[in-house]
Amino acid sequence: TQIQGILKGMYDTFLGDLEKSNADEAEAQKSHEELMATKKQELETLQATLESQEMDEATKNKALADSQALLDDTKTKLEADEKLFEDVKAGCKLKAEEWSERTHLRTMELQGVAEAIRILTSEDSRDTFQNAVTTLVQVSSKRSLGSTSAELAIRSAKLASLARQYHNIGLAQIAVQLKIGGHFDKVIAAIDKMMEVLRVEEQDDIAHRDRCQNAEGKNANDMEDLGQAVNKAEKSITRSKDHAGQLLIDIDTLKNDISATELQMQELLDLRNQDVADFRQAVKDDTDAIALLEQAIAALTRFYSKNNEELSLVSKKQAPEYTVDQDKAPETTWYGSKYGGRKKETTGIVAIVEMIKEDLQKEIKEAKADDATSQAQYEKERGALQETLDAQLALKLAKEKELNEVEGKIADTEEHRDAKSADLAAEGQLKSSLLGDCSWVKTHFESRRQKRKAEMDGLVEAKSYLAGVEAGEEV
Numbered sequence: 001t002q003i004q005g006i007l008k009g010m011y012d013t014f015l016g017d018l019e020k021s022n023a024d025e026a027e028a029q030k031s032h033e034e035l036m037a038t039k040k041q042e043l044e045t046l047q048a049t050l051e052s053q054e055m056d057e058a059t060k061n062k063a064l065a066d067s068q069a070l071l072d073d074t075k076t077k078l079e080a081d082e083k084l085f086e087d088v089k090a091g092c093k094l095k096a097e098e099w100s101e102r103t104h105l106r107t108m109e110l111q112g113v114a115e116a117i118r119i120l121t122s123e124d125s126r127d128t129f130q131n132a133v134t135t136l137v138q139v140s141s142k143r144s145l146g147s148t149s150a151e152l153a154i155r156s157a158k159l160a161s162l163a164r165q166y167h168n169i170g171l172a173q174i175a176v177q178l179k180i181g182g183h184f185d186k187v188i189a190a191i192d193k194m195m196e197v198l199r200v201e202e203q204d205d206i207a208h209r210d211r212c213q214n215a216e217g218k219n220a221n222d223m224e225d226l227g228q229a230v231n232k233a234e235k236s237i238t239r240s241k242d243h244a245g246q247l248l249i250d251i252d253t254l255k256n257d258i259s260a261t262e263l264q265m266q267e268l269l270d271l272r273n274q275d276v277a278d279f280r281q282a283v284k285d286d287t288d289a290i291a292l293l294e295q296a297i298a299a300l301t302r303f304y305s306k307n308n309e310e311l312s313l314v315s316k317k318q319a320p321e322y323t324v325d326q327d328k329a330p331e332t333t334w335y336g337s338k339y340g341g342r343k344k345e346t347t348g349i350v351a352i353v354e355m356i357k358e359d360l361q362k363e364i365k366e367a368k369a370d371d372a373t374s375q376a377q378y379e380k381e382r383g384a385l386q387e388t389l390d391a392q393l394a395l396k397l398a399k400e401k402e403l404n405e406v407e408g409k410i411a412d413t414e415e416h417r418d419a420k421s422a423d424l425a426a427e428g429q430l431k432s433s434l435l436g437d438c439s440w441v442k443t444h445f446e447s448r449r450q451k452r453k454a455e456m457d458g459l460v461e462a463k464s465y466l467a468g469v470e471a472g473e474e475v
Helices: 002-120 123-135 150-165 168-181 186-304 343-472
Strands: none
Touching: 002 343, 123 186, 186 343
């Protein structure tokens, strides 16, 4: 009866442990299925993110190659523009100095000519020239090798008249030279020299105009290109800064995802360690119970082993029957002093204990198999989590690298923008310089051309007049 009570207590304990283990297993299985569903969803999301990032990386690599090619072309163009700018600047500076000197000399020349004209065209001078002309009356004359002062005065007056008609200062100077006794050949040579000077001046003005038009046109085009380059750089910087901000958000999100994945891995490890501890405790308890059962079996069979009695399952003998007379003792079922023990009862108990032992051994075997399965499942889940973590770390590293590249691109673009802004400012200064050197082209080129043409026409007419006089025509 005591043994049966012990066995029943053991059975109840084992049954309670089994129910608890089943409940824990069900709860663990449910948690595992929920975790697997979550991880599967995360895996799909990360795979989609990876594909998107790979496509984005390809697009950015192409944009980087295009930007690098554009940068190389821009640097080459910048070198050429800087060289041209220095050449034009040096030429403009030289021409400005030359023009200043020419203006100064021309002003002095105009002052002298204006003074001569004032002298020659004053009322007294006109009266003097008129008296000189009317003093000598003759119908005709032929030019001899010499000329009287009256003839020179007449011819000088004619040239002065032509000078006033064509507003030709040079012709007025020739009239003065003729009046004071200059020879026709020298006067005509002076006219030719003045015409040559005017022709050279005409070519210089045309060359100056063409140079100014080309320089101003290039300056306008360069300023437009530089303005577009600065505007494009500003837009690129804005886009890059927006991209950098998004990358920072993505990196923070990845940091949170990495922390969550690491936490899940730690929770999974803690859960697995608890399961292993429970498994080992259960195996220990079952092993201890088996040892106790073996000790019980040994204790039950020790008597029969020492007395060389063999336990076997036989049919149960009929219990002794009592007579109706209860005062009469029943007859015994054994004879002699040799006692063989309670083989039938002991055999049944031993058989039950053996069955319990076998159940415990089977439970240990199944527990080991379940633990091996749980270990494999844990390694599989941990491997999936590790792959997720590796992907998140790799993506975070790629994002950080891309962020560094974007920040470097922003710095390069800002430097490029500043350089273009400096070039634009230099082109603005060049425009101001060209304005000082070339503004007269738009306002005075045509008027100078027309005045020069009138001046040359006066010189041609004067030369024709002097040539006719020299040939002996009438005055």
